[in-house]
Amino acid sequence: MSKKKNHLSENNALTPSDIAINDLYIGFNGKVIYNGAYFVFPAGTLSALTGPSGSGKTTLLRAIAGLLPYKGIIETGRRPVSFAFQTPRLLPWLTVRDNVTAPLIDKSSADAVKIADEWLTRLGLSDSLDKYPDELSGGMALRVSLARAFAAATPGCILLLDEPTKEIDKKARQAVTEIILGFRGKCTIIAATYDDELIANADQTVDTVLNLNSAVKT
Amino acid sequence: MKNSTSFLNKIKTNRATARIAAALFSLIFWVGVWIIAAALAGNSLIFPSPLDVISRLYELVATSDFWLAVAVTLFRITAGLAAGVILAIPLAVLTHRFSVANTLTSPLLTIIRATPVTSFILLAFFWFDKSTIPVFTSFLMVFPIMWAGIATGLESVPQELIEMTQVFRFPLWRRITKLYIPAVSSDFRSSLITSIGLSWKAGVAAEIIAIPRLSIGRNMYEAKVYLETPDLFAWTAVVVILSLIFERLLTRLLKGNNTNRGVKEK
Structure with missing residues (x-):
């Protein structure tokens, strides 16, 4: 099979802080998802992964996060990763606030609480700080998960977002989109998304829209 | 509102x-x-009335021997229970982490679970002194239950949450305190409650057979020998009451703060 490069890599030279994926092979259950794929995500940009369900968006994010075995090279420069998963993945025995502070390991507990409260407030969850995940709606739990990812996203990190605006109402979706755009230039953001709002005016919002059809996967 | x-x-x-x-x-x-x-x-030697038992219990409670026997038995059962819990934790972690360890220890634990408790008590006569036999017997009852409970708890920790802690680079201690301990606590607690009852039953049975000097078991044995059925009932009531108090105290102690929320991922 021929190997094609995504359009980002054709014009730009690699910098050490880019995420460079070369000759990626991922397959499971007898199905090949990626076969010799090549991607480059330049540092500080926002890339949107699109494509139908099963096209490998989540697989690619999980591979970059080091959660999947793969063959090939994924060069991330050992930068810290912050990940908003497709499902909230909250610790059920911790409050909303504690779920957001939990990954902030290099902060004092007072600072961690301050950061958590700021993000949760921005995402409209200031009334739910002391609630537990089982007291939240699906959309609220997803926003907590986003707040955790944003709070843990330190400058220079890789911010992976798996359908960040799914199950979120329109008002909150706008706020989330603005926050994501605010991370441009600080983190390398890769978002798997169906969201029209995030990719509608691609030239203004995202730096790259990567449609994960077979052309870029092989 | x-x-x-x-x-x-x-x-x-x-x-x-x-x-x-x-x-x-x-x-x-x-x-x-x-x-x-x-x-x-119609005969308190065959089946005493509640009044016979309560009046005998009232007499027993007034003696220092009663409290000594209760204290020493309590100590023995607690020691066996504690040893079982303390040793079960690392073994459960080990067998959860390494399948070889699981393969090696599984038959041993199956044998311990299937062997009648009296066999162990009789065998223990060759290995330990009289007062240690109840400790050993309690330990043997508690250990496999706690091991299985903790191992089940570890198995049930959702993979999604483990991945989350990996991605966010939770240090080991934070992983243990924020993920594993709360996730396992429910299975740990239910195993412990089962273990408490069994450790009392097995421990007192061992005392009845080994007849150590200061013990509830010895008093029960003597009650049987001297046909003091109300005494036997009274001591049995003491064991039941102590076991219940012990269970309630430990459950309350372990309740902690909100770790009883399920591991069902939200």
Whole structure:
């Protein structure tokens, strides 16, 4: 099979802080998802992964996060990763606030609480700080998960977002989109998304829209 | 808002009252059955009445020997229970982490679980002194249950949450305290509650067979030898009461803060 490069890599030279994926092979259950794929995500940009369900968006994010075995090279420069998963993945025995502070390991507990409260407030969850995940709606739990990812996203990190605006109402979706755009230039953001709002005016919002059809996967 | 809160409180109070009433009714019913059975037997040597047992218990409680026997038995059972719990934790972690360890230890634990407790008590006569046999027996009852409970708890930690802690680079200590301990606590607690009852049963049985100097078991053995059936009932009641107190205390101690929320991922 021929190997094609995504359009980002054709014009730009690699910098050490880019995420460079070369000759990626991922397959499971007898199905090949990626076969010799090549991607480059330049540092500080926002890339949107699109494509139908099963096209490998989540697989690619999980591979970059080091959660999947793969063959090939994924060069991330050992930068810290912050990940908003497709499902909230909250610790059920911790409050909303504690779920957001939990990954902030290099902060004092007072600072961690301050950061958590700021993000949760921005995402409209200031009334739910002391609630537990089982007291939240699906959309609220997803926003907590986003707040955790944003709070843990330190400058220079890789911010992976798996359908960040799914199950979120329109008002909150706008706020989330603005926050994501605010991370441009600080983190390398890769978002798997169906969201029209995030990719509608691609030239203004995202730096790259990567449609994960077979052309870029092989 | 205030009205709905007071309404909820009212419901809670009513439920609590209903629970107490049900418990009282159950108690009265069984004491009634006991009184009838004792009256039918017509001989306190065969089946003493509740009054015989309570009056004997009242006499026993007034003696220092009673409290000494209770304290020493309590110590032995606690020691066996603690040893079982403490050793089960690393073994469960080990067998969860390494399948080789699991393969190696599984047959041993199956044998321990299947072997009659009296076999171990009799074998223990060759290995330990009389006062250590109840400790060993309690330990053997507790250890496989706790091991299995903790191992099950570790198995049930959702993979999604483990991945989350990996991605966010939780240090080991934070992973243990924020993920594993809360996730395992429910299985740990239920295994411990089962273990407490069994450790008392097995520990006292071992005391009855080994007859160490200061023990509840010795008193029960002597009651049997001297046909003091009310004494036997009184000591049995003491064991039941102690076991229940022990269970309640430990459950309350382990309740912690909100770790009883399920591991079902949200």
